[in-house]
Amino acid sequence: MNKKIFLIFFFAFIIRLIALNQSLWLDESVTANVVKSFGFTQIISKFSPTDFHPPLYYLFMKLWTNLFGFSEIGLRMPSVLFSLMTGWVIYLIGGTWAAAFFLFNPLIIYYSQEARMYMMATFFLTTALYYFLRISRSLDSRLRGNDILFGLFISLAFLTFYGSIFLISAMLLYLLFKKEYKSFFVSCSLFLVSFVLISPLLYQQFLNSKIALASVANWSLVLGKANIKNLLLIPIKFSIGRISFYPKWLYWGIAGMWTGFVALLLIQKLKVKNSFDVAQDKQNLDSKIKSLLFLLLLPLFLGFLVSFFAPMMQYFRFIYLIPIMAILLSLNKNTSMYRYIEVLGFVIFSLVYLSLPQFHREDWRSLVKNLPKDKPVYMITASSDPVKYYNKNLIINELKSLSSSSSLSRKIIIIPYVTEIYGLDYKNLLTKAGYHFKKEVSFREVAYEQWVK
Numbered sequence: 001m002n003k004k005i006f007l008i009f010f011f012a013f014i015i016r017l018i019a020l021n022q023s024l025w026l027d028e029s030v031t032a033n034v035v036k037s038f039g040f041t042q043i044i045s046k047f048s049p050t051d052f053h054p055p056l057y058y059l060f061m062k063l064w065t066n067l068f069g070f071s072e073i074g075l076r077m078p079s080v081l082f083s084l085m086t087g088w089v090i091y092l093i094g095g096t097w098a099a100a101f102f103l104f105n106p107l108i109i110y111y112s113q114e115a116r117m118y119m120m121a122t123f124f125l126t127t128a129l130y131y132f133l134r135i136s137r138s139l140d141s142r143l144r145g146n147d148i149l150f151g152l153f154i155s156l157a158f159l160t161f162y163g164s165i166f167l168i169s170a171m172l173l174y175l176l177f178k179k180e181y182k183s184f185f186v187s188c189s190l191f192l193v194s195f196v197l198i199s200p201l202l203y204q205q206f207l208n209s210k211i212a213l214a215s216v217a218n219w220s221l222v223l224g225k226a227n228i229k230n231l232l233l234i235p236i237k238f239s240i241g242r243i244s245f246y247p248k249w250l251y252w253g254i255a256g257m258w259t260g261f262v263a264l265l266l267i268q269k270l271k272v273k274n275s276f277d278v279a280q281d282k283q284n285l286d287s288k289i290k291s292l293l294f295l296l297l298l299p300l301f302l303g304f305l306v307s308f309f310a311p312m313m314q315y316f317r318f319i320y321l322i323p324i325m326a327i328l329l330s331l332n333k334n335t336s337m338y339r340y341i342e343v344l345g346f347v348i349f350s351l352v353y354l355s356l357p358q359f360h361r362e363d364w365r366s367l368v369k370n371l372p373k374d375k376p377v378y379m380i381t382a383s384s385d386p387v388k389y390y391n392k393n394l395i396i397n398e399l400k401s402l403s404s405s406s407s408l409s410r411k412i413i414i415i416p417y418v419t420e421i422y423g424l425d426y427k428n429l430l431t432k433a434g435y436h437f438k439k440e441v442s443f444r445e446v447a448y449e450q451w452v453k
Helices: 003-017 026-037 040-050 056-068 072-094 096-103 106-111 118-135 145-160 162-177 181-215 219-223 228-240 248-270 285-306 315-329 337-355 364-369 385-390 399-404 426-432
Strands: 377-379 396-398 411-414 436-443 446-452
Touching: 003 072, 003 096, 003 337, 026 040, 026 056, 026 072, 026 385, 040 056, 040 181, 056 072, 056 118, 056 145, 072 096, 072 106, 072 118, 072 315, 096 315, 096 337, 106 228, 106 315, 106 337, 118 145, 118 162, 118 285, 118 315, 145 162, 145 181, 162 181, 162 285, 162 315, 228 248, 228 285, 228 315, 248 315, 248 337, 285 315, 364 385, 364 436, 364 446, 377 399, 396 399, 399 426, 426 436
Parallel strands: 377 396, 377 411
Antiparallel strands: 411 446, 436 446
């Protein structure tokens, strides 16, 4: 490893440690509580049927937490490591600049600190991409093991995150289009084995998702409908990360200019008739551009179409495409100041998120710590995992039961989290029951309310 790439990975690791112990938010606390409460087989048989993700990540995290515990840092460290390993695979594919564009991408840094499956899936898919790109160069039949490894990693990706199917489909279709029939057959056969194994669980999850869409009033808004706004948010968030601020005209101005700058450089680099660094050898630039663009754009198109029927058009569900974007951004062999500006811009947006607490995750840790100890707490229990994580002994009452309860205490605490998603007008229910609002105590993106009879 040369000195430059060592420094890049060292700095990438250090920057990921900043604010790594911030409060868990809802989805991360689900991860924590699942691996705390269920055994390996129970994760598959009891938890997964009620979830919307495959079980491989939870099984991995069960093993990890048995060794390293359940702290915020312990839960998030796998994502840190998976993002660094992904960066190394990108380095093997596209060289130093490709690795830098990925490792300091602000959205990647955000999700490399998330105790969820997205970085694990990104690692598997990027490794699959590595073997996918090697398949067409494996003229010697002895190197055809790439087919098996490609099939293995797309299977692992699918068993980690169902949304991987869009990039998997694009890669398999490309092999078919290029008449790589043997590679297609071998890798597709391995993938079908994993699909058949998980299909009973997937079918049960599909049925439960239909029930959730029907019973939770605004659930489709959370999942991400197929519309122009959600589609346009993908390049913006891929460029500036999760930060958002007021006034909105200033946010959209900054976000639009930086996203336009990145897009312009990408377009210019695609016009450069030169080759770029690959760890093993050189490939034809035109062929590589076409294949990478195909793999970048087709998954978005497929995801957009599917979201008309099963909403999932959220930018973070396509985070596994950022490695392809990073490789495309590195195409120009000649070093220029624009490359440094790109990396510097990514670092600046990343540091804005890391250094300013208002851009961090929901502060459930502070909320739970400051809850009054002598008043009953009501919230939608389906979303109470953060409270359970930070205080497992706290009794949480179902907020939806307010409509049928006549024996409420004179003073109660309401945590109104996700009530809009469930379409629950709890204020009207409390007012009819003789309560009046006393005060709200707010923390970052979460709050609790005191109501008095």
